[in-house]
Amino acid sequence: MGTRQATAKRARGADPAATREAILAAATQVFLESGYGAASMDAIAQAAGVSKQTVYAHFGAKDALFGAIIHGRADRILALIPGALGAVRDPAATLTDIGRSYLDLLLTPETLARFRVVVAECMRFPELAAAFHREGPERAVTALAAYLADLDRRGALSVAEPALAAAQFFGALRGDLFLRRLLGVGPPPTAAAVAAAVAAAVRTVLAAHRRD
């Protein structure tokens, strides 16, 4: 029963910033687990180890708290890609790295849960959905398109429409694996299955844009 407990639970007497972080962490967990509608402010307060009134003191209302846990959490997809630009590596190896890290991130339980709640609430919070798309999928497509355009300039590949090609690559990569996990159908894919999907997507994009 000490006076200081720095974990996510129990923020009694800690500084306000820590309390705020504890609330955000708890809200993330509860919202992603239950969805916006089923998540109660009581459950969030309890998970954060504070009273409900404290939650309201920090965030004002339920929708503001929801916005806070979605915003600013831009999926840090592919810090890889900018580095790939202008690199001299084999395109196949680079695309494989990009594909694997993209798919690994997408198949993470947290990413899937975040995707589910944004999809579920996109009509109620259209700006949140737009921000999510802008900071996540759109950024990934833009970055990969830049890389593909670079390969085209360097003569390694023939890519007439880089943005479309990038969207197709990511789409082919998601294929059925992402859909199954998003819907929670069946067991998680094995590492081998993921690797096979990446390899196939890379083969396909290379074949489609092979230089004549």
Add this chain to the structure above:
Amino acid sequence: MGTRQATAKRARGADPAATREAILAAATQVFLESGYGAASMDAIAQAAGVSKQTVYAHFGAKDALFGAIIHGRADRILALIPGALGAVRDPAATLTDIGRSYLDLLLTPETLARFRVVVAECMRFPELAAAFHREGPERAVTALAAYLADLDRRGALSVAEPALAAAQFFGALRGDLFLRRLLGVGPPPTAAAVAAAVAAAVRTVLAAHRRD
């Protein structure tokens, strides 16, 4: 103020089957528009033009009604594909037809809304999500895989893994268009944009499986 009104609204005095249909139609509208949690039985009853008790008399509980409007509504994707099997048409033309009808169906507001609620509630109703996947996406992949395997046998294409190739084709087809509409980001795509996405996906799959 007549005694018979056969439209979706007002089922007073009509036969039970019509009442049931009116409730199903209203429930579909309300659930797809608001999501499971935000949809109230009051709103459904009102939209159907009956009392709440009548809704309960027919379906017993909210979750049962939700199941009824999702189940049995298997997306009738691609009645095309079975017919394509063994056909002598140009594979490019057939794949273009398949791709266009698939994408057109997926971009329908009703399909998008149904997808959203199933994704949103897949943790609460896992069997419903499994049925949705089985009757929709999985069936489409299976059918296209059969067609691709047939093309491989006939020597038109070289498809080593038909199921993976089919999933990739549909994934590439969805690309960014489906994601944007799912999240409600930006305006709907033009017919030209959809046609371009289909054409690009067809080009890609043909290039990837060109016979050596």
Add this chain to the structure above:
DNA sequence: GTCTATAAAAGGATAGAC
């Protein structure tokens, strides 16, 4: 800033009349 206690409203489900 944080807590306990409470207000105020909404929604799922049921009872009983016709």
Add this chain to the structure above:
DNA sequence: GTCTATCCTTTTATAGAC
């Protein structure tokens, strides 16, 4: 089978003490 009226629980949000 259908309707009106009601119960009971849950939930958001606020008041007031420390």
